[in-house]
Amino acid sequence: MPTTTTGPPGAEVRQDATVAARAVDVWKVYGSGEAQVAALRGVSVDLGRGQFTAIMGPSGSGKSTLMHCLAGLDTVTRGEVYIGDMLVTGLGDAKLTRLRRDQVGFIFQQFNLLPTLTAQENILLPLSIAGRKPDRDWFAQVIETVGLGDRLSHRPSQLSGGQQQRVACARALVARPDVIFADEPTGNLDSRSGAEVLGFLRRSVRDYCQTIVMVTHDPNAASYADRVVFLADGQVRAELYAPTADAVLNTMRRLDTDPVDTSQTVRA
Amino acid sequence: MLLATLKSLRSRKLRLILSGMAVVLGVMFVSGAFVLTSTLAASFDNLSASVYSGTDVAVSGKAPVAGGEPDENSATVPAELVGNVRAIPGVEKATGVVSVSGARVIGSNGKVVTTSGPSRLGTSWSGTADLRQLRAGRAPRAADEIAVNASLAAAAGVEVGDRVGVLTLQPKKTFALVGIFGYSGNRDTIGGAQEVSFIEPVAQELMLGKTGVYSAIVVKAAPGVAPEVLRDRLSATLGDTYDVKTGKQLQDAAAESFREALSFFNNVLLGFAGVALFVGTFLILNTFSILVAQRVEELALMRAIGASRWQMIGSVLVEALAIGVVASVLGLGAGIGVGALLAYVFRHVGNADLPVESIEIPASAVISAFAVGTLVTLVAALLPALRAARIPPVAALREVAAPDRPLTRLTVAGALITAIGVTALGIGLTGQGGEATLLLLLGGVLVTFTGIALLTPMIARPIVSVLGLLFSWSVPGRLGRLNSARNPQRTAITAAALMVGLALITGVHVVLESATASFTKMVDTRVKADLIIAGEPGGDSMPTFDPAVLDRARQIGGVREIVGEYGDIAMINGRPSRVNVVTDLAAMTRMLPLRTIEGTLATLPADHVVVDAERATELGLRAGSTLQVRLARGDVRTMTVAGIYADDDVYRVGGWILPAEAVHDFRVAQPSFGYLRLAEGANAAEIRKQIDALLADSPEVTVGDRSAFIAQQSSQFDTILAMIQLLLALAILIAVLGIVNTLALSVLERTRELGLLRAIGLRRAQAMRMITVEAVVISVFGALLGLAVGSGLGAAVVRALKEEGFTEVALPWEQMGTYLILAVIVGAFAATLPAIRAARVNVLNAIAHE
Ligand SMILES: Nc1ncnc2c1ncn2[C@@H]1O[C@H](COP(=O)(O)OP(=O)(O)OP(=O)(O)O)[C@@H](O)[C@H]1O
Numbered sequence A: 001m002p003t004t005t006t007g008p009p010g011a012e013v014r015q016d017a018t019v020a021a022r023a024v025d026v027w028k029v030y031g032s033g034e035a036q037v038a039a040l041r042g043v044s045v046d047l048g049r050g051q052f053t054a055i056m057g058p059s060g061s062g063k064s065t066l067m068h069c070l071a072g073l074d075t076v077t078r079g080e081v082y083i084g085d086m087l088v089t090g091l092g093d094a095k096l097t098r099l100r101r102d103q104v105g106f107i108f109q110q111f112n113l114l115p116t117l118t119a120q121e122n123i124l125l126p127l128s129i130a131g132r133k134p135d136r137d138w139f140a141q142v143i144e145t146v147g148l149g150d151r152l153s154h155r156p157s158q159l160s161g162g163q164q165q166r167v168a169c170a171r172a173l174v175a176r177p178d179v180i181f182a183d184e185p186t187g188n189l190d191s192r193s194g195a196e197v198l199g200f201l202r203r204s205v206r207d208y209c210q211t212i213v214m215v216t217h218d219p220n221a222a223s224y225a226d227r228v229v230f231l232a233d234g235q236v237r238a239e240l241y242a243p244t245a246d247a248v249l250n251t252m253r254r255l256d257t258d259p260v261d262t263s264q265t266v267r268a
Numbered sequence B: 001m002l003l004a005t006l007k008s009l010r011s012r013k014l015r016l017i018l019s020g021m022a023v024v025l026g027v028m029f030v031s032g033a034f035v036l037t038s039t040l041a042a043s044f045d046n047l048s049a050s051v052y053s054g055t056d057v058a059v060s061g062k063a064p065v066a067g068g069e070p071d072e073n074s075a076t077v078p079a080e081l082v083g084n085v086r087a088i089p090g091v092e093k094a095t096g097v098v099s100v101s102g103a104r105v106i107g108s109n110g111k112v113v114t115t116s117g118p119s120r121l122g123t124s125w126s127g128t129a130d131l132r133q134l135r136a137g138r139a140p141r142a143a144d145e146i147a148v149n150a151s152l153a154a155a156a157g158v159e160v161g162d163r164v165g166v167l168t169l170q171p172k173k174t175f176a177l178v179g180i181f182g183y184s185g186n187r188d189t190i191g192g193a194q195e196v197s198f199i200e201p202v203a204q205e206l207m208l209g210k211t212g213v214y215s216a217i218v219v220k221a222a223p224g225v226a227p228e229v230l231r232d233r234l235s236a237t238l239g240d241t242y243d244v245k246t247g248k249q250l251q252d253a254a255a256e257s258f259r260e261a262l263s264f265f266n267n268v269l270l271g272f273a274g275v276a277l278f279v280g281t282f283l284i285l286n287t288f289s290i291l292v293a294q295r296v297e298e299l300a301l302m303r304a305i306g307a308s309r310w311q312m313i314g315s316v317l318v319e320a321l322a323i324g325v326v327a328s329v330l331g332l333g334a335g336i337g338v339g340a341l342l343a344y345v346f347r348h349v350g351n352a353d354l355p356v357e358s359i360e361i362p363a364s365a366v367i368s369a370f371a372v373g374t375l376v377t378l379v380a381a382l383l384p385a386l387r388a389a390r391i392p393p394v395a396a397l398r399e400v401a402a403p404d405r406p407l408t409r410l411t412v413a414g415a416l417i418t419a420i421g422v423t424a425l426g427i428g429l430t431g432q433g434g435e436a437t438l439l440l441l442l443g444g445v446l447v448t449f450t451g452i453a454l455l456t457p458m459i460a461r462p463i464v465s466v467l468g469l470l471f472s473w474s475v476p477g478r479l480g481r482l483n484s485a486r487n488p489q490r491t492a493i494t495a496a497a498l499m500v501g502l503a504l505i506t507g508v509h510v511v512l513e514s515a516t517a518s519f520t521k522m523v524d525t526r527v528k529a530d531l532i533i534a535g536e537p538g539g540d541s542m543p544t545f546d547p548a549v550l551d552r553a554r555q556i557g558g559v560r561e562i563v564g565e566y567g568d569i570a571m572i573n574g575r576p577s578r579v580n581v582v583t584d585l586a587a588m589t590r591m592l593p594l595r596t597i598e599g600t601l602a603t604l605p606a607d608h609v610v611v612d613a614e615r616a617t618e619l620g621l622r623a624g625s626t627l628q629v630r631l632a633r634g635d636v637r638t639m640t641v642a643g644i645y646a647d648d649d650v651y652r653v654g655g656w657i658l659p660a661e662a663v664h665d666f667r668v669a670q671p672s673f674g675y676l677r678l679a680e681g682a683n684a685a686e687i688r689k690q691i692d693a694l695l696a697d698s699p700e701v702t703v704g705d706r707s708a709f710i711a712q713q714s715s716q717f718d719t720i721l722a723m724i725q726l727l728l729a730l731a732i733l734i735a736v737l738g739i740v741n742t743l744a745l746s747v748l749e750r751t752r753e754l755g756l757l758r759a760i761g762l763r764r765a766q767a768m769r770m771i772t773v774e775a776v777v778i779s780v781f782g783a784l785l786g787l788a789v790g791s792g793l794g795a796a797v798v799r800a801l802k803e804e805g806f807t808e809v810a811l812p813w814e815q816m817g818t819y820l821i822l823a824v825i826v827g828a829f830a831a832t833l834p835a836i837r838a839a840r841v842n843v844l845n846a847i848a849h850e
């Protein structure tokens, strides 16, 4: 295996309380026979608690697949996935549903909200489904942070894309999940709305110690993260800590020109 | 373009199959009806050909009273005529026969063997030569001996050697059963008919009222003489006092009346077909609307790359045509199966013993199957096709969150169409439609339904929201409620399918319930009799009882007065009219109060009549006027109007009342009803028991108080209700299809939404509950609409029939409640498949865009 992954010092310790999600030698193979595609080939990665991690890589490199596997949305072909210290691999649908309900939050690129519900109802939906009472103060604080106070009774069709995405963020945050997974959350937004959403994600990591994993194509978006993990051909190829947009861009270029031997950890 | 259409058709097989199912059902009933009737008719033709094979020509009497009831019973030929006929050249053989319906056998259980239509014949035994074949025992030789056909023996549970009671023109007589016979071809019955064979004089006495007469003379032509020639010769010789017909003519007439009897089945099946197709139209319309809505982007893309509007319309209609053709083929196949199955049932269960030799598939079945199937589908797809054509090409480029179409236009159209339908109904119901009344009524109902279906989207949102509140305590329930209200048109049309069926059933139910209520009220307020002797209405002959019972009952202590009522058809001034005889008019007016308008009702001397005001006005009669009356067995007599009574008093002794001695000239000189008034403080239960004992030999009637009488007389509604329940089952089946279809399409359409919900933690069971709530809300909405519309229609019919005695409007609350509960069950049932589908939505596929 040409790739090694090195986390920050201390991350090697299993069951570490500071790890929110972990992939251990994860393989994901689609199809069979001739049409076989190995979307992930032995990915191992630890995602620190209270960290904002960005996953980058060329199209088709397995970013979404990795995220789906980490979030328990998809099963892995080989290897193990943990959320906190819970082994996700092999869980049944009922347990997975509960995991998603209680420990994981999602933000998608598009189609994030139920069109029949108001913004507020959408935000509180995971709690309603779980039959939990929302924490009033926390709810108010989240609304305050996303700046949606005057839009709560609107339906998604009456909100702009950026506002919709902020509602989705608030929904993910309000249940205080262990990890929030976001797949290209700004992919559909203009740069200003995108910046708003990213800033909000950044703040929730810093202020509320929320763990966020975000897939993105945008070096700018990645620069909001604490750490960037680069994938190519289903393998982790590089990592950056405290990245700047330029450093991200550079790494990406290097991966493009020299796809095989760039395994390294870079500290910006 | 066509290729693209067919390809997209293939990719949506399941949805189209579901929507096509309703058309398949409709076509099935249409072609099934044609197959059944022509199969049975062909079999019957074979049968009657063999029945009349020995008859070249038949001579029968002309009935003195024509029209109304079957007139054969009173038409006779004198025995001397047989000799005259024999003497005519070309006649090889002439035999006098008695064969008249009205011989009712009392089975081993003490009950009269009933019939569902075929005659209960009393005949003279004329040997086993041609048709009859003895199976057991021997021919009847003495006056107290009979033979019966095998199917009758089986139905009555009797064997050779038993003593068997038979009701005829005379009260019960008991005979020794000496023989059981079948017919050539090893048949147990001819078309389901029951036959009791007496020796000739007994048959004449009991079936024709006197000896020395026959009901017909069967003539066999000498070799070389054509039946037609012989017929003409006979009628020239005998004059026009007699009817002379060839065997072929008789055979055709029998086939004709058989076809008429079958037309009932035919109409029932066609009615089912109508309901299925009408409701199916909604289903298809809905399916195509949803499909078009879901394919907005695809269709817009086609427009963007140059497809014309006509091509869009064409592409939708081609799909519809394909479905219509496939549904027609399937429906035709199923219809042939159903027709064959029913023919089989008819033969074996209905005891008709019709030899069904082959299944006839008439061209009409095939043609109607395709015409109906494709036409209905095309018509239903027209609106969605037009909608598809209106999709702008830009819809492909931007994501349009299909805006709520304003419902005003639809609502206005709905109101207009409803108004037209209601007007047509009104004209039909008030009887101003003349010839077109039936058409007006049917069309009115259909148009009204369509109009209301168009109106429903407007009320769907508020009502569905309110209904959904019942389920809002849980998150899935609330989501389901929101989903059912989010597309009012779709919800409304889905609900409309259920509405149509339930409205029809509720409407009929309201009419029947009102009839019972009106009848009850009338009996309660008008009839002063304490006990009533009566039989169940319906059947081929009016139930009657021994007149001696009247005299004996009068002797019972505590009976103050008793009146017997006889009924028949007579010719009055040359027109067939229903006439009654009451044994004691004065007593009758006390028990069924009649108000005298003219003359007197106190006494009714011989050759006098009493009549109600309406008929009197119609014929311009006053007290003292005379009229020509011809009873079934007598000559024309001149009678005088003794009194006229108010017609609003009519309870059921409507019309003409004749004096007691007229009974002797009635076809059946036995009363059908008896009314008793008891003395103060008499023990009604005890008296009833004694009268019961007197009626032991008259098993067709029972004695009871007013409420028992009401229950008995309304029992005829049970058959109608049974039919209606069948209709209900069908309508519900189609409604279930509709709900399944709509929900399945909605689930498909909301796959991503479901995926999102599942991603954020909705459990499978919760997802299923969400769909179930949506289905239940839709079906309850449909049921409520159906109940409301049905009640309205029923009440309108009842109001329109006020003149006919429908004084009360009564709603069948209990049944309506049952239907509502049924709707809940139906909704939950219909939700199963879509719900399972929703629960199986793959979270990953659903959220991974494109
Ligand atoms: N359901 C599937 N069946 C077969 N192959 C799949 C499936 N899903 C993904 N793949 C393949 O797996 C590989 C990784 O896909 P993935 O969606 O993870 O890429 P990605 O990095 O998210 O790309 P993008 O940046 O374009 O979103 C691709 O080669 C893709 O073709």
Ligand SMILES: [Mg+2]
Residues within 6 Å of the ligand: A063, A064, A065
């Ligand atoms: Mg992706």
